[in-house]
Amino acid sequence: xxxxxxxxxxxxxxxxxxVLQDAEGVWARFERGVLETxxxxxxxxxxxxxxxxxxxxxxxxxxxxxxxxxxSASKGDWVAWAVHCGAEQAAAEALTxxxxxxxxxxxxxxx
Numbered sequence: 606x607x608x609x610x611x612x613x614x615x616x617x618x619x620x621x622x623x624v625l626q627d628a629e630g631v632w633a634r635f636e637r638g639v640l641e642t643x644x645x646x647x648x649x650x651x652x653x654x655x656x657x658x659x660x661x662x663x664x665x666x667x668x669x670x671x672x673x674x675x676x677s678a679s680k681g682d683w684v685a686w687a688v689h690c691g692a693e694q695a696a697a698e699a700l701t702x703x704x705x706x707x708x709x710x711x712x713x714x715x716x
Contacts, residue, residue, distance in 0.1 A: 687709045
């Protein structure tokens, strides 16, 4: 039986390409540091992860936006935006939220 569907939820990873798997196989795949899903079981499993240990956190930014997040957005949202604009994941993680906003606030996504 398929898991119940819910409103799409967006998660960001501090790693650009993250694959989560267990003995049964791959259960989540982040592309460009982002995973969006409406699968309630997957959302529950991702929310259960320790954010500090896994590098995965939930974000409220809308995925369709092609503009920078609000200056007050979370560091995770700014890291995801910086990576979307072509920054290296590790370099983006090394900056503060304010530095990310200053550096990538006017940037456009890379194709």
